[in-house]
Amino acid sequence: xxxxxxxxxxxxxxxxxxxxxxxVRPGTVTGxxxxxxxxxxxxxxxxxxxxxxxxxxxTVNGKRYAEHRTPLREVGxxxxxxxxxxxxxxxxxxxxxxxxxxxxxxxxxxxxEMTGLSTVANKRVGGFSLGMGQRLGIASALxxxxxxxxxxxxxxxxxxxxxxxxxNLVRQLAAxxxxxxxxxxxxxxxxxxxxxxxxxxxxRIITSGPVQEVIDGVLGTTVRVRSPQAADLAPxxxxxxxxxxxxxxxxxEVRGLTGELIGNTALDHHIALHELATQQASLExxxxxxxxxxxEYRSETAPPETSPEPIHSGASR
Amino acid sequence: xxxxxxxxxxxxxxxxxxxxxxxxxxxxxxxxxxxxxEWRKLFSLRSTWWTLGLTVVLLTLMALGQxxxxxxxxxxxxxxxxxxxxxxxxxxTGGYQFGMLTIAVLGALLITGEYSTGMIRSxxxxxxxxxxxxxxxxxxxxxxxxxxxxVGFAAAYAATMPILSEHDLVPSLTDGTTWQIAxxxxxxxxxxxxxxxxxxxxxxxxxGAVTVALTVLLLLPGILQxxxxxxxxTLVEYLPLPAATAFVTVSEAFGGTGGFTPWQGAAVVAAWAxxxxxxxxxxxxxxxx
Numbered sequence: 001x002x003x004x005x006x007x008x009x010x011x012x013x014x015x016x017x018x019x020x021x022x023x024v025r026p027g028t029v030t031g032x033x034x035x036x037x038x039x040x041x042x043x044x045x046x047x048x049x050x051x052x053x054x055x056x057x058x059t060v061n062g063k064r065y066a067e068h069r070t071p072l073r074e075v076g077x078x079x080x081x082x083x084x085x086x087x088x089x090x091x092x093x094x095x096x097x098x099x100x101x102x103x104x105x106x107x108x109x110x111x112x113e114m115t116g117l118s119t120v121a122n123k124r125v126g127g128f129s130l131g132m133g134q135r136l137g138i139a140s141a142l143x144x145x146x147x148x149x150x151x152x153x154x155x156x157x158x159x160x161x162x163x164x165x166x167x168n169l170v171r172q173l174a175a176x177x178x179x180x181x182x183x184x185x186x187x188x189x190x191x192x193x194x195x196x197x198x199x200x201x202x203x204r205i206i207t208s209g210p211v212q213e214v215i216d217g218v219l220g221t222t223v224r225v226r227s228p229q230a231a232d233l234a235p236x237x238x239x240x241x242x243x244x245x246x247x248x249x250x251x252x253e254v255r256g257l258t259g260e261l262i263g264n265t266a267l268d269h270h271i272a273l274h275e276l277a278t279q280q281a282s283l284e285x286x287x288x289x290x291x292x293x294x295x296e297y298r299s300e301t302a303p304p305e306t307s308p309e310p311i312h313s314g315a316s317r
Numbered sequence: 318x319x320x321x322x323x324x325x326x327x328x329x330x331x332x333x334x335x336x337x338x339x340x341x342x343x344x345x346x347x348x349x350x351x352x353x354x355e356w357r358k359l360f361s362l363r364s365t366w367w368t369l370g371l372t373v374v375l376l377t378l379m380a381l382g383q384x385x386x387x388x389x390x391x392x393x394x395x396x397x398x399x400x401x402x403x404x405x406x407x408x409x410t411g412g413y414q415f416g417m418l419t420i421a422v423l424g425a426l427l428i429t430g431e432y433s434t435g436m437i438r439s440x441x442x443x444x445x446x447x448x449x450x451x452x453x454x455x456x457x458x459x460x461x462x463x464x465x466x467x468v469g470f471a472a473a474y475a476a477t478m479p480i481l482s483e484h485d486l487v488p489s490l491t492d493g494t495t496w497q498i499a500x501x502x503x504x505x506x507x508x509x510x511x512x513x514x515x516x517x518x519x520x521x522x523x524x525g526a527v528t529v530a531l532t533v534l535l536l537l538p539g540i541l542q543x544x545x546x547x548x549x550x551t552l553v554e555y556l557p558l559p560a561a562t563a564f565v566t567v568s569e570a571f572g573g574t575g576g577f578t579p580w581q582g583a584a585v586v587a588a589w590a591x592x593x594x595x596x597x598x599x600x601x602x603x604x605x606x
Binding site: 045048049050051052065066068069070071072073075077079080082083084085086087088089092093095096097099100101102103104107140143144145 | 341342343344345346347349350351353354357358361362363364430431434435436437438439441442443444445446603605606
């Protein structure tokens with residue numbers, strides 16, 4: 001169980017995390033979703049005491065991380081690939097970590113097996129690929145068989161097999177009753193792995209809840225309507241229970257109504273329609289919609305990956 | 318804003334406090350473990366072996382070179398006068414000014430190597446109270462410095478023996494002065510290592526820490542001695558290497574007649590080790606890793 005209360009972190013005059021509160025419960029995989037620079041890594045570093053909160057408090061199983069007598073047993077953390085000295089072998093790195101907690105060499109061997117590092121365990125980490133570095137980070141996190149796992153972008157750099165492996169691993173760990181908190185900037189990855197989502201942007205929680213609820217909340221079907229009499233149509237649709245936004249004159253974005261009902265309403269009132277299109281947004285589109293105001297480093301040229309068109313402001317909550 | 322995840326979905330539902338059925342991995346964090354980890358860290362890096370090996374080689378070769386040069390001088394009446402009161406142990410330990418450089422690099426790398434590679438985050442995740450890490454590093458480094466210096470001096474003793482015996486300068490192992498010089502030089506190297514470790518912790522950068530350590534240990538005494546202002550010369554006396562001459566040398570030729578008694582010199586050198594270490598401990602606790 002991870003509990004954050006009004007957690008804030010400022011670096012100089014830049015606020016990385018802005019008074020966030022959340023609870024991550026045992027027995028579930030909780031996804032921490034947000035664009036790069038949203039504050040995910042900072043939050044995770046604060047959980048394990050690497051960064052000191054400017055204000056607020058975060059506890060793991062009821063205590064601040066540093067107050068636990070056996071920290072690695074409480075939380076296993078993968079905070080970034082290669083938080084490791086490149087001159088040491090994978091086995092030596094794990095042995096060093098294990099030594100602090102008097103964990104047996106046998107257990108070191110076990111996590112090497114579990115993470116598929118057996119063939120490279122005696123090689124120096126400096127020559128590892130990003131994927132192998134991730135596996136070593138996960139091995140390190142699993143070392144003391146912790147009750148809580150914090151994995152920052154664990155699938156980064158992994159091949160498809162590795163991604164599948166991480167997915168199965170975290171699901172299994174959650175099924176064993178552990179708390180699993182993993183971050184990603186990939187909505188599609190989260191949709192397949194997490195039970196719950198915590199969506200963060202610009203240091204604030206945007207939304208949270210069970211994965212399907214979050215997706216439905218964002219993706220509630222939108223119908224795009226174009227009509228010379230849009231101004232007359234809008235109040236009629238509103239009366240019928242729709243939520244209307246007008247991205248430009250003569251166009252409406254309608255949520256909560258079907259295209260069929262909109263078409264019939266227009267016909268009944270002799271309103272001409274030039275366009276009536278139901279928008280099918282992808283998961284990524286939902287995510288873009290959620291975080292579009294919260295992206296810290298937006299590329300100017302890359303169009304959002306959506307089909308057939310991006311959801312406009314009507315979709316943000 | 319509060320966001321709370323609700324109950325687990327049915328397929329994975331378990332009481333929150335349920336631990337896995339299999340036995341826990343035995344684990345317990347204490348200082349002995351942290352010390353063992355630091356010890357393992359040292360010996361699992363090639364750079365440790367390089368610096369230690371180089372230290373032994375420097376201690377041996379520099380002693381040999383110095384002994385040969387002085388033996389040569391003793392052949393002339395002028396030289397014999399200059400080195401009349403020289404003690405054999407001063408020659409055996411003569412390489413300490415070079416050994417201090419490699420030992421200081423090792424001390425700095427011990428912590429800056431962790432900052433530059435990101436290892437420090439793994440280290441502090443395992444030992445979130447942090448101070449035991451610094452204490453364990455200081456202890457492991459001190460022990461390793463003592464062992465390395467002992468090996469280096471023993472090798473220097475063996476290597477210089479033929480030359481020293483010709484001039485009846487072989488230091489007696491029953492002579493207290495021999496042990497004061499050898500012990501003093503060893504303690505000085507420990508202090509140099511801890512000074513570099515403290516500076517390294519404060520600066521977190523290998524280049525910065527090595528530069529500061531070498532400047533204070535080696536460059537400043539050498540450069541400032543040419544500025545013959547009184548206050549500058551007083552300042553120079555308080556630098557680590559000049560202060561150390563109060564207890565690692567006894568003869569006039571080696572500068573053993575400085576302003577300090579051996580214990581005063583030792584106190585000044587100890588301060589150079591302790592002040593950066595204390596500052597490092599204070600900063601380490603509060604700083605983001």
